[in-house]
Amino acid sequence: MLSIFKRSLALLLAASLPVAAEIDPWQYNLTEGVTSVSQNVYGLHMFIFYICCIIGVIVFGAMFVSMYLHRKSRGVEASQFHESVKLELVWTIVPALILIGMAFPATKSLMEIYDTDNAELDIIVTGHQWKWQYEYRGEGVSFFSNLSQKSKDQIYSADAKSDDYLLDVDNPLVIPTGTKVRFLVTAADVIHSWWVPELAVKRDAIPGYINEAWTKVDEPGHFVGQCAELCGKDHGFMPIEVKVVSPEEFESWLGEKRAEAAAIAEAAKQTFTIDQLLEEGKVVYDTYCAACHQANGQGVPGAFPAIAGSPIAMGDVGLHMDRVLNGGVGMPPFGEQLTPVQSAAVITYQRNAFGNNMGDIVQPVDVVQYQQGQ
Amino acid sequence: MAHGPAKGFSRWLYTTNHKDIGSMYLWFSFAMFFLGGIFALVIRAELFQPGMQIVDPNFFNQMTTMHGLVMVFGAVMPAFVGLANWMVPMMIGAPDMALPRMNNWSFWILPFAFAMLASTLFMEGGAPNFGWTFYAPLSTTYAPASVTFFIFAVHIMGASSIMGSINIIATILNMRAPGMTLMKMPLFVWTWLITAYLLIAVMPVLAGVVTMMLMDIHFGTSFFDAAGGGDPVLFQHVFWFFGHPEVYIMILPAFGVVSAIIPTFARKPLFGYSSMVYATASIAFLSFIVWAHHMFTVGIPLLGELFFMYATMLIAVPTGVKVFNWVTTMWKGAMTFETPMLFSIAFVILFTIGGFSGLMLAIAPVDFQYHDTYFVVAHFHYVLVPGAIFSITAAVYYWLPKWCGKMYDETLGKTHFWLAFAGLNITFFPMHFSGLAYMPRRIPDYNVAFANWNMISSVGAFLFGAAQVLFLYIIIRTIVSGKKATDQVWEGATGLEWSVPSPAPYHTFSTPPEVK
Numbered sequence: 001m002l003s004i005f006k007r008s009l010a011l012l013l014a015a016s017l018p019v020a021a022e023i024d025p026w027q028y029n030l031t032e033g034v035t036s037v038s039q040n041v042y043g044l045h046m047f048i049f050y051i052c053c054i055i056g057v058i059v060f061g062a063m064f065v066s067m068y069l070h071r072k073s074r075g076v077e078a079s080q081f082h083e084s085v086k087l088e089l090v091w092t093i094v095p096a097l098i099l100i101g102m103a104f105p106a107t108k109s110l111m112e113i114y115d116t117d118n119a120e121l122d123i124i125v126t127g128h129q130w131k132w133q134y135e136y137r138g139e140g141v142s143f144f145s146n147l148s149q150k151s152k153d154q155i156y157s158a159d160a161k162s163d164d165y166l167l168d169v170d171n172p173l174v175i176p177t178g179t180k181v182r183f184l185v186t187a188a189d190v191i192h193s194w195w196v197p198e199l200a201v202k203r204d205a206i207p208g209y210i211n212e213a214w215t216k217v218d219e220p221g222h223f224v225g226q227c228a229e230l231c232g233k234d235h236g237f238m239p240i241e242v243k244v245v246s247p248e249e250f251e252s253w254l255g256e257k258r259a260e261a262a263a264i265a266e267a268a269k270q271t272f273t274i275d276q277l278l279e280e281g282k283v284v285y286d287t288y289c290a291a292c293h294q295a296n297g298q299g300v301p302g303a304f305p306a307i308a309g310s311p312i313a314m315g316d317v318g319l320h321m322d323r324v325l326n327g328g329v330g331m332p333p334f335g336e337q338l339t340p341v342q343s344a345a346v347i348t349y350q351r352n353a354f355g356n357n358m359g360d361i362v363q364p365v366d367v368v369q370y371q372q373g374q
Numbered sequence: 375m376a377h378g379p380a381k382g383f384s385r386w387l388y389t390t391n392h393k394d395i396g397s398m399y400l401w402f403s404f405a406m407f408f409l410g411g412i413f414a415l416v417i418r419a420e421l422f423q424p425g426m427q428i429v430d431p432n433f434f435n436q437m438t439t440m441h442g443l444v445m446v447f448g449a450v451m452p453a454f455v456g457l458a459n460w461m462v463p464m465m466i467g468a469p470d471m472a473l474p475r476m477n478n479w480s481f482w483i484l485p486f487a488f489a490m491l492a493s494t495l496f497m498e499g500g501a502p503n504f505g506w507t508f509y510a511p512l513s514t515t516y517a518p519a520s521v522t523f524f525i526f527a528v529h530i531m532g533a534s535s536i537m538g539s540i541n542i543i544a545t546i547l548n549m550r551a552p553g554m555t556l557m558k559m560p561l562f563v564w565t566w567l568i569t570a571y572l573l574i575a576v577m578p579v580l581a582g583v584v585t586m587m588l589m590d591i592h593f594g595t596s597f598f599d600a601a602g603g604g605d606p607v608l609f610q611h612v613f614w615f616f617g618h619p620e621v622y623i624m625i626l627p628a629f630g631v632v633s634a635i636i637p638t639f640a641r642k643p644l645f646g647y648s649s650m651v652y653a654t655a656s657i658a659f660l661s662f663i664v665w666a667h668h669m670f671t672v673g674i675p676l677l678g679e680l681f682f683m684y685a686t687m688l689i690a691v692p693t694g695v696k697v698f699n700w701v702t703t704m705w706k707g708a709m710t711f712e713t714p715m716l717f718s719i720a721f722v723i724l725f726t727i728g729g730f731s732g733l734m735l736a737i738a739p740v741d742f743q744y745h746d747t748y749f750v751v752a753h754f755h756y757v758l759v760p761g762a763i764f765s766i767t768a769a770v771y772y773w774l775p776k777w778c779g780k781m782y783d784e785t786l787g788k789t790h791f792w793l794a795f796a797g798l799n800i801t802f803f804p805m806h807f808s809g810l811a812y813m814p815r816r817i818p819d820y821n822v823a824f825a826n827w828n829m830i831s832s833v834g835a836f837l838f839g840a841a842q843v844l845f846l847y848i849i850i851r852t853i854v855s856g857k858k859a860t861d862q863v864w865e866g867a868t869g870l871e872w873s874v875p876s877p878a879p880y881h882t883f884s885t886p887p888e889v890k
Contacts, residue, residue: 023821023822023823024811024823025822025823025825025826026826027807027810027811027823028806028807028810028811029807029810029811030743030810030812031812040739041739041740041742041743044737044739044740045734045737045740045743048733048734048737048740049734052730052733052734055730056726056727056730059697059698059701059726060723060726062701062705063701063704063719063722063723066701066704066705066706066707066709067704067709067711067719070640070704070705070706070707070708070709071708071709071710071711072641072708072709072710073710076706076708077708078640078641078642078706078707078708078866079642079706079707080642080643081642081645081706082642082643082644082645082646082647082703083645083646083647084645084646087646087698087702088646088649088695091694091695091698092691092694092695095690095691095694096691099687099688099690099691102687102737103683103684103687106683106737106738106739106740107680107683109739109740110676110679110680110683110738110739111676112739113739113742114676114679129516154425155425155426155819156425156426157425158425161424161425161821161822163822164821165424165821165822166424166819166820166821167821189511189516190509190511190512190515190516191509191511191512191606193671193745193746195746195812195814197743197812200742200743201742202671202742202743202745202746203671203673204671204672204673206600206606206607206672206673207511207600207601207606208600208601208604208605208606209600209606209607209673211672211673212673225812226812226814226817227814228671228745228746228747228814229509229746230435230504230505230509230512230815230816231512232435232503232504232512232516233431233432233435233503234431235431235435235816235817236431236814236816236817236818236819236820237431237819300432301498301499302497302498302499302500302518302519303432303499303500303518330515330516
């Protein structure tokens with residue numbers, strides 16, 4: 001049976017071969033994807049679809065024939081038969097047998113999806129409101145992945161949207177080809193779901209749980225996906241981008257990421273002027289804070305508190321740092337996601353913008369010390 | 375005076391008459407249908423094209439949530455309770471419901487529940503915005519303050535449903551006319567009897583889960599908070615233990631309606647009556663052991679996943695039996711295609727399409743791709759709109775002449791059918807495509823790749839909405855100036871409800887009829 005749908009799969013592959021990045025505005029079917037799992041899933045999808053079509057043709061065909069032949073306007077007399085144990089048995093047993101036929105390939109495919117053993121690379125995927133965090137276990141690399149600024153700028157603009165609108169991020173996930181990658185999926189706040197259709201990987205990211213999923217991609221490529229579980233206001237704005245590169249490129253990319261981390265640690269030792277901090281702070285605020293607290297710092301009554309005149313932004317610096325770095329009262333923690341320079345800048349900005357005018361400065365070193373003291 | 379209704383508003387406030395209460399349920403659900411429809415049109419207007427144009431994402435989430443809650447709890451369920459109130463006593467030859475005062479109470483708490491739910495839209499922080507499935511912790515730790523009102527409203531709706539169900543069970547089991555054995559009851563009565571048991575079994579579960587939320591929010595417990603040793607997945611298990619039987623609560627009475635209408639217009643008895651009863655009972659039983667198919671992606675162990683997949687696939691068997699029986703009922707009949715028949719035939723075809731996508735969704739490995747996409751949205755709208763809504767509409771056309779003694783305009787009725795049929799398919803069929811092309815559900819904005827299908831869906835939604843305004847007009851016109859209906863109304867109609875005059879007198883079967 002498997003070979004039948006593999007053949008039909010090959011036929012369909014030849015008919016439609018979409019290039020990953022190309023947009024087809026009339027795409028109507030599941031992607032066959034790029035992994036053995038995704039192709040099995042696609043084959044199964046088409047197999048069940050065809051069975052449904054055959055049943056549909058028979059049932060609806062009988063209905064339409066009946067509606068044509070057995071209408072009163074043709075002068076027919078209604079029969080009065082209304083029972084047949086034999087027929088009832090037939091249409092109980094035959095569908096049951098068809099279902100058993102479906103269950104075998106489905107079980108096989110499911111077992112493949114669940115086989116997360118012998119992974120060569122572990123990536124911890126953490127869902128946050130509203131971004132993804134990727135941590136390469138044992139590699140010393142961890143970063144956040146946000147919706148790109150380009151897409152953000154287009155949301156409320158009347159201009160035509162770009163092809164990758166809402167499907168592009170600032171820092172894509174990068175994985176090597178030919179490697180079994182295991183995703184350890186969890187969440188920091190509410191439930192999210194990490195989904196890349198072409199890899200046929202979808203796993204809920206649940207606080208307190210670590211779910212496992214895996215993929216193995218043989219050719220380099222670029223794949224996109226979106227959060228699939230309603231996670232609040234910006235659920236539609238936390239896409240996933242995966243770049244699959246050769247193992248050599250992957251190693252050098254890891255090296256770059258490590259160098260970046262070192263540079264960030266170095267920058268945290270410097271001292272900045274208030275103007276430098278305010279300038280950087282506004283950028284950070286617009287990127288990370290404005291989605292909830294609004295660009296004008298007024299917040300949304302009942303949902304997100306205002307920064308302007310906020311008792312936190314105008315109160316004790318330590319409490320302010322605590323709220324930004326560790327979150328609380330529904331606000332996510334930003335301590336991991338922002339660099340010490342960014343944290344210091346945005347706290348300084350919030351204490352001095354929107355008419356708060358506290359006049360105090362928080363330096364990156366204060367942030368580092370605060371975090372170390374925890 | 376002794377046997378007639380009181381005058382004015384107090385008639386409706388104090389009434390214990392099953393027909394009055396049935397009418398109030400039906401009008402209330404119709405009002406909720408329009409309210410939920412307006413929410414849906416806000417959603418479709420925003421999704422007409424990519425980018426945010428009309429509402430902000432938070433309000434969009436409030437709309438998806440309120441649309442679901444109002445349609446499920448406000449439109450579909452009360453409509454079926456209304457039909458049960460009107461028809462069950464008349465079908466079994468009883469003078470009224472068994473518990474008339476409780477009947478009044480179970481209706482009258484509903485408007486308050488929904489007024490409270492709707493009022494959250496005007497509260498600071500907005501209405502519930504966590505989806506009609508209200509998964510924790512989005513609906514607890516991260517919820518707007520109005521969630522408490524939502525919880526209270528759900529409690530009231532649940533109480534109303536439970537009282538309604540007790541009443542229906544008590545009526546059916548105690549008040550059948552002499553000779554009306556269980557296996558002689560019309561299938562609508564059977565499906566409601568089974569539905570009522572489902573309701574009594576699962577509404578307390580829903581009440582329990584919202585109470586646990588209430589405790590988490592206000593009393594410091596951590597049922598669903600992982601940080602306090604709780605479990606967000608527990609919420610989903612409890613919710614869907616309610617939620618899956620709930621979807622059959624919304625479809626079993628529809629099976630009953632269609633099983634009454636198709637034989638009437640085919641002028642032929644229902645094929646396989648007893649197998650229909652057994653199939654309904656099997657579906658009801660299976661509905662309790664398939665809940666986790668809504669949760670295939672939460673990380674259930676392989677064995678659990680397999681169990682829920684197999685159990686879910688099994689549901690196709692009794693459901694198939696029903697469809698085959700309806701088709702065979704039509705076979706060799708002498709059919710005419712009045713409006714109720716058109717809606718019923720559309721029900722069989724489109725509900726079956728929803729069943730096909732349901733079977734596809736049951737296949738766990740493939741469900742990983744479908745889950746939480748528009749494919750799911752297409753699936754459940756194909757079972758709920760042509761399923762529940764079309765069957766309710768068919769029921770209204772079918773029994774309206776008996777209720778008000780006047781005939782609706784057949785041409786207008788058929789126009790309504792074709793507009794609704796076109797609108798429904800234009801709205802929901804493209805959702806299969808956008809879902810398979812990987813558009814997630816519950817997003818306020820989307821990539822240009824999904825723009826075409828969404829634009830078509832939005833156009834269809836407004837067409838469907840317009841068709842329902844025509845429905846309202848048809849009903850009012852019938853009541854005000856319809857032609858007098860005969861007692862029999864339909865040539866092929868059988869059953870006790872057609873043996874009383876049209877309109878049905880305020881009190882029917884004060885002396886029980888004899889059923890042969």
